[in-house]
Amino acid sequence: MAEFKSDIQIARAANKKPIMEIGNKLGIPTEHLLPYGHDKAKVSAEFIKSVQGNKDGKLILVTAINPTPAGEGKTTTTVGLGDGLNRIGKKAMVCIREASLGPNFGIKGGAAGGGYAQVVPMEDMNLHFTGDFHAITTAHNLLSALIDNHIYWGNELGIDTRRVAWRRVMDMNDRALRQIVASLGGVANGYPREAGFDITVASEVMAILCLATDLKDLEKRLGDIIVAYRRDKSPVFARDLKADGAMAVLLKDAIQPNLVQTLENNPAFVHGGPFANIAHGCNSVVATTTALKLADYVVTEAGFGADLGAEKFFDIKCRKAGLQPAAAVIVATVRALKMNGGVKKDDLGKENVDAVIKGCPNLGRHIENVKQFGVPAVVAINHFGTDTDAEIQAVKDYVKQQGADAILCRHWADGSAGIEELAHKIVEIAESGQSQFAPLYPDDMKLFDKIDTIVKRIYRGSEAVADKSVRDQLHQWEQQGYGNLPVCMAKTQYSFSTDPNLRGAPTGHVVPVREVRLSAGAGFVVAICGEIMTMPGLPKTPASERIFLNEEGFIEGLF
Incomplete structure (x- = not known):
């Protein structure tokens, strides 16, 4: 049996190439790369401007079911799929977000992927990186x-x-x-x-x-x-x-995308990092649009479940930037589906096909939601060693009933070799021109109606409710000329409802909007729902307690 290696051990052993060599793969001249050490660099504004006449590649979104403590692996799948597309002969790039220090030292962990589907330098990415934050x-x-x-x-x-x-x-x-x-x-x-x-x-x-x-x-x-x-x-x-x-x-350097590489030496932009539960949850428009000019396929992610990240990717980022996604991947794990089916975390290693089937409606809801935007979806089953054949087959059978395909992916353990099937499927969908993308609501819909539309069509709630003061504030902003803005829902990532403990696919719940904030510069209205906080707290035992420098000067416990 092969020795288990942690993400940080795998990342530390990576055979990285000089960042100038990675840039050369994309046709970026050395003088347009601003190096931060040997393994990361910013791309100059002059170069970005020079490629605007290039034809766009295909944009692939990676999203997921609602997160659980069992893990889903959205970033890992994003990185793995980028490597997989390169493996089958496509020129592909990955676009992901930078990590926030708060969750790294709290509970959530880093944002560089995992196993043999990572972006490196992982330690730098999860700490100060290039100073953008x-x-x-x-x-x-x-x-x-x-x-x-x-x-x-x-x-x-x-x-x-x-x-x-x-x-x-x-x-x-x-x-x-x-x-x-x-x-x-x-x-x-x-x-x-x-x-x-x-x-x-x-x-x-x-x-x-x-x-x-x-x-x-x-x-x-x-x-x-x-x-x-x-x-x-x-x-x-x-x-x-x-x-x-x-x-x-102060932001003149920060707006330039950061170029790094995957473990398989494929190019990746890592830039920006808004959370999807309290912001719009996507990497920068500059990074995504530049990548589309440099690669045939661009694989990007949107934070948390598709009810948050994917909805905001479609309704805010794609609407504002004029992006046309060709396909979407919805990541799920057998473990997380069992948790949605009522299994406790300590019991996830035991086969339980009934619990998988019971938890699948959460996945089904996300498939339906992505399709509402006119974007074809495929499910990636992110493989864990404890998954059984019967459990995997139960997921495939369920997804087939939803009119989609579920593909088992082993990229965490095997890198690009473990995700070839999904890469081929994504090429098939993207090249077919199936996608007929359109946002969920029109620009000229009233602001509260936009909120209510998301609640009913994405969360499957009965209605959004708000005090008169909130409705009056929205009406005032409409009078001031902000009525055409999209809305950015701030709510718990753990459920379709505002109750983080309500798993599965609930319906008929009320979504209370307790506060609204106008982000006139960003170009959206934030609706703060339920008990969501815009400043998180640390858990009783924060991850920082396990992070230290060992005797050789290496970081331990980061991931």
Whole structure:
């Protein structure tokens, strides 16, 4: 029996090629790669501009069932499929998000894939990488400082300190900072007011970086951020504080995509990292659109289950960037389906075909939902060693009844060799031109109706409900010209409902919208549902307790 190796051990043993060689595969000249060490580089804006006339490749989305503690492997499958497409002779690229430090030191772990389907350098990716998140944090908090400074020096703009909408951010899980009082300590420290922190990945600056098309568009969007309101409820913009120029300066390198490689030395862009449960959950438009000009196939992912990540990928990212996805892969594991069927985590290693069948409706719901967007879907069964033939066959039979195919994938253990069948299937679907993509709702639908449409058609709830103050706020934004924006649902990733413990495929539930936020720069309205938090907390035993440097100076416990 082969010795088990952890993700970090596999990544550390990778035979990486110099990043200039990876760039050469894509036709990127050395002078247009800005190296961060030997194994990662940013791609210059000049080069990105130069390839805009190229024909687009095929865009493949990888999404999944609702996450469970049993694991699904969405990023692992994204990386594996990219390698698999290259293995069968296609020129393919992977586009994924950067990792947030908060979950790495909390509970969720990294975002570089796993086993023999990883992007490297894994340790760098899961820590500071090229500093993009730090730049976003700093740009965001510069704006925060400018708001309070403006109020301190006379408040010429007439900001109502009770209606400052711009919170601060940090890239760490810290529940103590969710709600704070700032500027205590006397006259020299300003005017005390209630404030709070979100995690950096929930920042509108992160969303803007991921949706902007270039530096000029980035600066305009930064200027469009609404930071506060006056007593007459008229908005105050970041450009009113003359913040947009300095913020763009801080982000001038961060907007350039990061080029790295898979374990099989295939190119990957890793850029941006909004969470899909509290933001739009996709890597940057710049990275995706550039990859489409450089490769025949681009495999990207959207965070968490298809009810969150895929819906936002289709309704926000594709709508805004004019993207036309050719196919979607829905990742599921036998283990996770058994958990949806009521099996406890400690019992997942035992064969239980009945529980698999009982849990399959969650997968079926996601298949139906993806098809609602006109995008053909195939299921990837991410293989675990404890899966039995009978359990795997039960999943295949169920998916066949839903009018789709389920393909067993062994990329975690075997790399590209374990995912060839799925690669061939994706080529068949993409080349057939089956996809007839269209967003779920039109731009001109009322904002609350957009929320209600997602609740009914994606979550299968009976209705969205909100207090009069929330509905009035949406109506006011419509009056101000923001009614054509898409909505970004912030809710638990664990369920179609707002109850994280309600697994499977529930129907008829009510989805309460407790708050709405206007991200005018990013170009969407956030609807915060149920008890979801925009600043996570750490678990009782955080992952950070197991992370350290060993005697050789290597990182242990990261993944």
